[in-house]
Amino acid sequence: MLPVAVIGAGAAGLMAAIHAAGTGCRVVLLERTRDGGRKILISGGGRCNVLPSQLDPARFVSESPPHLVRRVLAGWPLARQRAFFEEVLGLPLALEAESGKLFPVSNRARDVRDRLVAGARDAGAELRFGTAVTGVERSAAGWGVMFEDQAPLEAGAVIVATGGLSVPATGSDGMGLSIARRLGHTIRETYPALTPLVADPPVHAHLSGLSLEVRIEARVGGKRFRSEGGFLFTHRGYSGPSVLDLSHLAVRSRLTGGERQVLRVAWSRESAEVWNARLQRRSPRTVQSTLREVIPARLVEQLLGESQVRAGCQLAQLSRDDRRRIVELLSAYPLPWTGDEGYRKAEVTGGGVALEEIDPVTLQSRLCPGIHFCGEVLDAFGPIGGHNFAWAWATGRAAGLGVSVSAR
Numbered sequence: 001m002l003p004v005a006v007i008g009a010g011a012a013g014l015m016a017a018i019h020a021a022g023t024g025c026r027v028v029l030l031e032r033t034r035d036g037g038r039k040i041l042i043s044g045g046g047r048c049n050v051l052p053s054q055l056d057p058a059r060f061v062s063e064s065p066p067h068l069v070r071r072v073l074a075g076w077p078l079a080r081q082r083a084f085f086e087e088v089l090g091l092p093l094a095l096e097a098e099s100g101k102l103f104p105v106s107n108r109a110r111d112v113r114d115r116l117v118a119g120a121r122d123a124g125a126e127l128r129f130g131t132a133v134t135g136v137e138r139s140a141a142g143w144g145v146m147f148e149d150q151a152p153l154e155a156g157a158v159i160v161a162t163g164g165l166s167v168p169a170t171g172s173d174g175m176g177l178s179i180a181r182r183l184g185h186t187i188r189e190t191y192p193a194l195t196p197l198v199a200d201p202p203v204h205a206h207l208s209g210l211s212l213e214v215r216i217e218a219r220v221g222g223k224r225f226r227s228e229g230g231f232l233f234t235h236r237g238y239s240g241p242s243v244l245d246l247s248h249l250a251v252r253s254r255l256t257g258g259e260r261q262v263l264r265v266a267w268s269r270e271s272a273e274v275w276n277a278r279l280q281r282r283s284p285r286t287v288q289s290t291l292r293e294v295i296p297a298r299l300v301e302q303l304l305g306e307s308q309v310r311a312g313c314q315l316a317q318l319s320r321d322d323r324r325r326i327v328e329l330l331s332a333y334p335l336p337w338t339g340d341e342g343y344r345k346a347e348v349t350g351g352g353v354a355l356e357e358i359d360p361v362t363l364q365s366r367l368c369p370g371i372h373f374c375g376e377v378l379d380a381f382g383p384i385g386g387h388n389f390a391w392a393w394a395t396g397r398a399a400g401l402g403v404s405v406s407a408r
């Protein structure tokens with residue numbers, strides 16, 4: 001029997017190799033870097049947020065029909081994914097209550113990567129590190145996997161698990177997208193997603209390092225998008241989960257050359273109405289001290305500066321126009337972003353192989369039987385919080401199990 005070639009030993013490829021080998025297929029896992037799973041190592045700040053505590057398919061972004069994303073994710077429900085890590089890989093996970101994220105109890109991303117690599121080896125897969133694939137072509141017996149400096153590998157089936165274009169330093173340079181394109185697949189336009197935004201000039205650089213919980217809203221064609229969570233001022237602009245989760249809207253507005261997407265930030269949980277009522281009190285308290293009860297002092301200085309209201313101004317002295325201006329800055333602050341950090345810092349790639357051309361159960365190409373796709377190379381990504389690994393695990397497993405049929 002010809003082997004199954006899995007291209008890429010990242011999250012999706014390792015999971016695919018474990019499951020394909022588990023069904024009795026001969027599996028050869030081909031990985032460009034010398035150890036694989038480099039994105040796992042840098043994930044979750046080195047702790048690897050393996051899964052979310054709740055998985056919401058509606059929060060995934062894809063240009064493909066939404067029911068396909070739901071269908072793929074339904075193939076391996078969250079509880080079973082968790083059980084696989086804990087019971088099969090022996091990697092207990094713990095819930096971080098405040099974020100709703102699941103991390104390995106050891107808090108070490110390396111443990112996740114190493115368990116997956118060991119799992120693939122234990123299942124019988126042959127791992128070839130330091131091996132870059134340059135293409136996939138039809139052959140008389142099945143598929144030929146091409147390399148720069150060695151003879152092609154004859155494979156009965158191929159799983160393309162090369163990732164997308166995010167953080168190329170981890171080994172993913174878009175080769176899988178080129179392979180898919182050459183095989184005739186539709187590639188939805190790719191773009192950096194979950195990436196920090198920048199402001200040029202960096203008007204808030206003096207706030208760098210300041211973090212707080214915010215709510216961000218955007219409107220696209222009458223549809224409202226919202227993210228809540230951590231916000232971080234950086235030297236060059238803005239980051240944190242709340243920014244990353246909506247960054248694709250900003251990135252895409254820039255790429256399409258249309259109007260720059262407006263992102264409005266509420267710097268606290270309080271609504272505009274609550275702030276308005278609070279600032280309307282006829283009190284000798286200053287505006288500054290009232291704001292400081294809720295908003296970090298450095299940001300209060302910035303907002304007061306922008307509103308041109310004196311720091312020492314008492315609530316009782318605040319004019320209606322000044323109050324309106326401050327309430328607007330507090331609850332719907334237009335983030336002055338001008339660009340983004342691109343693929344260099346993007347956690348995922350937006351766009352990719354169109355899901356309509358892929359069977360949602362086996363992840364097999366509808367155009368090229370014997371070719372399967374999984375992970376980030378596909379046209380879908382989720383929000384921060386473990387959703388993207390859940391996608392990689394679910395698609396990797398489905399491709400691994402699916403290939404046992406197509407390889408025969």
Ligand SMILES: Cc1cc2nc3c(=O)[nH]c(=O)nc-3n(C[C@H](O)[C@H](O)[C@H](O)COP(=O)(O)OP(=O)(O)OC[C@H]3O[C@@H](n4cnc5c(N)ncnc54)[C@H](O)[C@@H]3O)c2cc1C
Pocket residue numbers: 007008009010011012013030031032033036037038039040042043044045048049050051131132133134161162163164166167170171172173174175176345346347348374375376377385386387388389390392
């Ligand atoms: C900084 C950062 C933090 C993140 N944190 C989280 C998190 O905490 N939780 C979460 O859910 N998601 C997180 N993500 C997203 C998550 O890491 C990705 O969604 C996931 O790793 C994608 O898995 P993948 O296997 O599809 O692709 P990748 O992880 O990119 O793996 C692709 C593999 O294929 C190999 N490869 C590529 N081309 C070739 C070729 N031609 N020949 C041979 N090998 C090749 C690459 O070397 C690589 O090893 C994070 C991402 C980043 C960048």
